[in-house]
Amino acid sequence: MTVSTTVGALVPLASSLADTGHTSTGEAVLFWVLAPVMVIAALGLLFARKAVHAAMGVVVVMISLAVLYVAQEAPFLGVVQVIVYTGAVMMLFLFVLMLVGVDASDSLVETLAGQRWIGLLLGAGLASVLIGVVVTATYSKPVGLAAANVDGNPQDVAKVIFGQHVFALEVVGTLLITAAVGALVLTHRPRLSRLIGQKEKADARVATLAEGGIITPLPAPGVYARSNAMDVPALGPDGSPLEQSVPRVLRIRGQERGYGGVFAEIDEETRHQIEGDHTEEQS
Amino acid sequence: MSPMTALPMAAAPVGADFSNDTWWIVLIKAVAIIVFLLVSVLFAIWFERKVVARMQVRPGPNVHGPFGLLQSLADAMKLLLKEDMIVRAADKVIYLVAPMISVFASLLVFAVIPVGPEVSIFGIVTPLQLTDFPVAVLYILAAASVGVYGIVLGGWASGSTYPLLGSVRSTAQVISYELAMGMSLVSVFIMTGSMSTRQIVDAQVPIWWALPLLPAFAIYLVSMAGEVNRLPFDLPEAEGELVGGYMTEYSSMKFAWFFLAEYINMLNVSAVATTLFFGGYHAPWRGDFLNTGWWGVGWFGLKLWFFMFLFVWVRGTLLRFRYDQFMRFGWKVLIPFALVWIVAVSVVQGLRRFTDVSWQTLLFVLAGVMVVGAVVSFLIPEKKPPARDEAPPEPFDAFADGYPVPPLPGQVLPPSPRRSLTVEGTAVAVANPETDESTAEDPAADETTAEEGDRG
Numbered sequence: 010m011t012v013s014t015t016v017g018a019l020v021p022l023a024s025s026l027a028d029t030g031h032t033s034t035g036e037a038v039l040f041w042v043l044a045p046v047m048v049i050a051a052l053g054l055l056f057a058r059k060a061v062h063a064a065m066g067v068v069v070v071m072i073s074l075a076v077l078y079v080a081q082e083a084p085f086l087g088v089v090q091v092i093v094y095t096g097a098v099m100m101l102f103l104f105v106l107m108l109v110g111v112d113a114s115d116s117l118v119e120t121l122a123g124q125r126w127i128g129l130l131l132g133a134g135l136a137s138v139l140i141g142v143v144v145t146a147t148y149s150k151p152v153g154l155a156a157a158n159v160d161g162n163p164q165d166v167a168k169v170i171f172g173q174h175v176f177a178l179e180v181v182g183t184l185l186i187t188a189a190v191g192a193l194v195l196t197h198r199p200r201l202s203r204l205i206g207q208k209e210k211a212d213a214r215v216a217t218l219a220e221g222g223i224i225t226p227l228p229a230p231g232v233y234a235r236s237n238a239m240d241v242p243a244l245g246p247d248g249s250p251l252e253q254s255v256p257r258v259l260r261i262r263g264q265e266r267g268y269g270g271v272f273a274e275i276d277e278e279t280r281h282q283i284e285g286d287h288t289e290e291q292s
Numbered sequence: 293m294s295p296m297t298a299l300p301m302a303a304a305p306v307g308a309d310f311s312n313d314t315w316w317i318v319l320i321k322a323v324a325i326i327v328f329l330l331v332s333v334l335f336a337i338w339f340e341r342k343v344v345a346r347m348q349v350r351p352g353p354n355v356h357g358p359f360g361l362l363q364s365l366a367d368a369m370k371l372l373l374k375e376d377m378i379v380r381a382a383d384k385v386i387y388l389v390a391p392m393i394s395v396f397a398s399l400l401v402f403a404v405i406p407v408g409p410e411v412s413i414f415g416i417v418t419p420l421q422l423t424d425f426p427v428a429v430l431y432i433l434a435a436a437s438v439g440v441y442g443i444v445l446g447g448w449a450s451g452s453t454y455p456l457l458g459s460v461r462s463t464a465q466v467i468s469y470e471l472a473m474g475m476s477l478v479s480v481f482i483m484t485g486s487m488s489t490r491q492i493v494d495a496q497v498p499i500w501w502a503l504p505l506l507p508a509f510a511i512y513l514v515s516m517a518g519e520v521n522r523l524p525f526d527l528p529e530a531e532g533e534l535v536g537g538y539m540t541e542y543s544s545m546k547f548a549w550f551f552l553a554e555y556i557n558m559l560n561v562s563a564v565a566t567t568l569f570f571g572g573y574h575a576p577w578r579g580d581f582l583n584t585g586w587w588g589v590g591w592f593g594l595k596l597w598f599f600m601f602l603f604v605w606v607r608g609t610l611l612r613f614r615y616d617q618f619m620r621f622g623w624k625v626l627i628p629f630a631l632v633w634i635v636a637v638s639v640v641q642g643l644r645r646f647t648d649v650s651w652q653t654l655l656f657v658l659a660g661v662m663v664v665g666a667v668v669s670f671l672i673p674e675k676k677p678p679a680r681d682e683a684p685p686e687p688f689d690a691f692a693d694g695y696p697v698p699p700l701p702g703q704v705l706p707p708s709p710r711r712s713l714t715v716e717g718t719a720v721a722v723a724n725p726e727t728d729e730s731t732a733e734d735p736a737a738d739e740t741t742a743e744e745g746d747r748g
Contacts (some may be wrong), residue, residue, distance in 0.1 A: 061448060065386070068441065075434075088430040096437025097467060102390075103444055104463040107456060159427050164489060199701050261713050 033224050039080050043073045064099060069096045082154055085163045228254040231268060235275050238265040310423065312416050320413065321422045333555040336364055337364040339597075340604045348607040368548065376544040381451030390449055391542065391549030394442025394444040398556040400435040404428035405563045406490050408573045408588035420573075420589065421490065421616060426488045429481070432564055433474055436519060440466045442553065443521075447538035458537030461615070462521065464529035469518035469525075475630035476511035479637040480568050493572030500571040500636045509569045513602070516561040518622070520554065522603055524610040527618060529738045562599035563592075570595045 029091050032040075053066035067120065071094050078087030121127075158165050170178055214224045231243040240259050242250040250268045252260070259265050338361055345352025353360030363516060378384065408420030440462065447459025460642060481487050483505065484495040492501075502509045518525040529537030529599070539550045572595075573588030581587070613621070640658070643649050686701040690696045701703055 059383070061383075061386070061445075065445075072438070074454050084425050084427050085430070088427045091434035092430060095438070096434065096470070100437070100440065100463055100467060101446070103448075104460065104467075107444075107448055107460050107463070161486075163426050201699060201701055202704060278646055 036080050039076065043077060047073045061103065063104065064102055068095055068099050071099065082158075083162065085166050223253075230254045230256075233268075233271060236266075236271045238266070240264055241271050242268055244268065304452065304739055309410075313418050315418065317413060317416055317418055321420075322403075323695050325422060327398065327404060329399065329464050329556050329559060330552075333552055334364045334368065335361075336555050336600060337367070339600065341602065343604045344608050346571045347605075369547040371551075372545055374544040376546065376553040379450060379452065379541045382541065383449040383451065386445050386449035388546070390442045390446035391546045391553070392442075393445065393555035394439055395549050397439030397442065397555070398553045398560060400438075401432050401560040402563065402720055404489050405567055406493050406572055407592050409584065409585060412583050417488075424488050424490045427487050429477060429487045429492070429564075429568070432560075433470070435474070436557075436560070437466070437470060439557065442550070443538050446542065446550065450541035451540070452541050454534045454536075455538045458528045458534045458540070461534075462538060462602065463528060465518060465521075465525065465622075468619065469515045469626075472511055472622060472626040473515035473519060475627070475634055476508040476515065476527065476665055477519075477568060478634050479505050482634075482637050482641050489567050490573075491643075492568055493574065496574060497578065500574075502569040502570060505569070505637070507629070508637075509565075509746075512565060512569065513632050514626060516565060517603070517606060520561055521556040522558065523607040523693070524613050525618060526612060527615055530612060532612075534695040538698065556598060559596065562596050563605070565599050566592060570598075584598065617675065626657040 014176060050066040050069035050073070054063045054070075057063040057066060072091060075087040075090040078084075078090060160168075196242075211224075214222065216222075218224060228243050231237070231241040231250075231254065233241065242252055242265070243254040245251050247264050250266075255265050341363070342352040342360070353363035356362040356366050378387065403422040404424055406419065406421040406424070410417055410419045412418075443462045444459045447457075447462065448453040450456070480492060480501050480666075483501065484492045486492060486495070495501075517523075521528050528534075530537065531537075534540070539547055542550060573592040575583045575587070575591050577583075640654065643654060644651075687706050688699050692703065705740070
C-alpha cells in the first residue's frame with residue numbers, strides 16, 4: 010500500500026465529484042466565511058489552555074459543519090448533527106468538565122503500565138484498517154441530489170439507514186447500549202444500609218412524641234443586640250431561655266454562655282462607658 | 293438564514309410555497325418576527341405579574357401606564373441604565389458571549405413557526421412563515437439545545453459557586469427533559485408523516501393532535517416547563533437554594549439578555565405546542581371565513597397566549613421539585629412512558645398503513661387489550677413495602693482484625709458512644725438516632741467531641 014496507489018484510488022473519486030458538482034455563489038461565500046472560522050476553532054481545540062475553551066472550539070466547528078451540510082442540501086444530517094453532537098455529546102463533556110472543576114488539570118501519570126505504547130499500537134492498527142477500507146472501496150457513480158431525495162431528504166435517508174444498513178445500525182446500537190450498561194454496572198455501588206424515606210422519617214419522629222420527642226426543627230440560637238453567637242440561647246415567648254436552641258455538642262462540652270452571661274457582659278461594658286464619661290467630665 | 297430559505301426548492305414535498313417571496317418580503321417577515329418577540333416579552337412580563345397577582349388576591353403592577361402596562365418598559369429601561377459589572381474571577385470572553393448565545397438561539401425558533409395561512413402582502417401571496425423545510429421541527433430542537441449553552445457557559449464563566457451549581461443542574465435537566473420532549477414529538481411525526489411545521493399544521497384539519505395524541509401532549513406540556521426552567525422545574529435558578537442560579541453574577545444589560553431569552557423561550561415552546569398539538573393557525577371549527585387569511589394570526593395568538601397563561605397558572609399553583617424527585621420523574625416516569633407511547637403509536641400506524649384492518653376493528657381490539665390489561669393489573673398482588681428486618685443486625689466490630697474496616701452491606705456500625713452523652717435535663721432531644729439528623733445539631737460536630745467527650 011504505497012502513496013501512489015492511494016492517490017490513484019482517490020483520483021477517479023475526485024474527478025467524479027467534480028463532474029457532477031457545481032457551486033453557486035452564495036454557497037461559495039458561505040464556505041469561505043465559515044471555513045476560516047472552522048480552522049481557527051479547530052486550532053483553538055489544540056492550543057486552548059482551558060478545557061472549556063477547547064470544548065467551545067469543538068462546538069463552533071460542529072455548528073459550522075452543520076450549516077455547511079444544510080447548504081449542501083442535506084438538512085437532516087445538518088440538524089441532527091447539532092442535536093446529537095452539539096446538544097447531547099458536547100453537553101455531556103461540559104457537564105463532566107464542570108463536575109471535575111474549573112481549574113483541574115490533566116494528570117500525566119500513566120495509570121496502566123505501557124498505556125501509551127498500547128494506545129499507539131492500536132491507533133496505528135485502526136489507521137491502517139481505515140486506510141485499507143478507503144483505498145479498496147469502490148465508488149458507484151453519483152446519482153445526483155434529485156434522484157437521492159425523491160421522497161424528501163429525511164425519508165430517503167431513513168430508507169438507506171433502515172433498509173440497506175439496518176444490520177450495521179442495530180449492531181452499533183447494541184454496542185452503545187452495552188457500553189452504557191457496562192458503565193452503570195462498573196460505577197454502581199450497593200447501598201450499605203436501607204434507604205430511609207421521607208415518610209418513614211416523619212413517622213419515626215411522630216412516634217417519639219410520646220417520649221417527649223420534638224417533631225419540629227429545634228429553635229435557632231438567640232439573637233440579641235450585642236450577640237448572635239451559637240452559644241447563647243434564644244428566649245421563649247415567656248422570656249425564659251430555651252436551652253435546646255444551643256447545639257447539643259456545645260452544651261455537652263459546657264461551652265454554653267447562658268443569656269445571663271451576655272447581659273452581664275453588656276452591663277459591665279455600659280458601666281465602664283458611663284464611668285469613663287464621668288472621669289472625662291471630671292478631668 | 294440564506295441557505296435555509298433556499299431549501300424548499302429541493303425536491304422534497306413541503307406544504308408551503310415560498311416561490312413568490314422577494315428579498316424584501318423575507319426581510320419584512322424577519323423583522324416582524326423580532327419585533328413581535330420583543331414586544332411580546334414586554335407584554336408577557338406584565339401579563340405574568342398581573343395574573344400571578346390576581347391569583348394571590350393583590351392588584352399587581354398598576355401604576356405606570358394604563359393597567360400598569362408600561363411597568364415592564366420601565367424595568368427594561370432601568371436594566372439598560374444600570375452599572376455593567378464584570379466579576380474579576382470571570383472568564384471574560386465566555387462571560388460576555390454566554391448571554392448572547394442564549395438570546396440568539398431563542399430568536400431562531402420562530403423562523404419555522406407558521407403563524408398564518410397564505411396571505412397577500414403588498415400584492416404578493418406568501419405564507420405567514422419565514423421559512424419551512426422538511427426537518428423544521430428538528431431544527432427547533434437543535435436551536436433549543438444550542439440555547440442551553442448560554443446558561444451552561446454563563447454559570448461556568450462567572451467563576452463563582454452558585455452559578456456553577458446552577459449550570460450543572462441546568463445541563464442535567466436539559467439532557468434528561470429534552471429526551472422526553474423529543475420523544476413526545478415523535479408520535480406527531482409518525483401520524484403526520486412529516487417533520488415540516490406547515491405540513492403538521494395542515495394535517496390537523498379534522499382534529500388537533502392534542503386529542504388523539506393526548507399522552508404525547510401531556511409529556512410535552514411537562515417537559516416544556518422543564519426545558520425553559522420555569523416553576524415547578526426552575527432548579528437552575530432556584531432562588532432559595534442558589535441565590536439566582538446561573539445569572540447570579542450578571543448585571544445590567546447582560547442580565548437582561550438572559551431574562552429576555554427566558555421569556556422568548558417561553559413564547560417559543562408555547563408556539564411549538566400550538567403548532568404541533570393545537571392546530572396551529574386553524575380555527576377550532578372548519579369552513580368559515582374565520583379560518584382564512586389574516587384571521588389565522590388571531591387564532592395562533594390566542595392559542596399561544598393560552599399556553600403562556602398555563603405557564604403562569606402553573607407558577608402560581610405548584611411548588612418547586614426537590615432535585616432527586618425531579619430527576620427520578622424525568623428518567624423513570626416521563627421517558628419510559630414516552631417510549632411505550634411511541635411504540636403504541638407506531639404499531640397502530642403500521643397496522644393502518646400496511647394492512648386493511650378498518651379503524652373500528654382496530655379501536656375495538658385496542659379497547660379490548662386495554663380492558664384485559666386493566667383486569668390483569670387488578671390480579672397482580674400489591675407490592676408490599678419491604679418488611680423491616682425485625683432481628684437487629686449482629687453487632688459489627690470494625691477493629692476485629694486489628695485495623696479498621698468499613699461495614700459491608702447488611703452490617704451496621706454500633707451507635708457512636710458519643711450519641712449517649714447527655715446534658716443534665718436535656719436528654720430528650722436525641723431520643724431517636726434516626727430522627728435527629730433534622731434537628732438543629734450538626735452530626736459532624738460529634739467527631740470534634742472525641743477528646744472532650746468526658747466533660748459532659
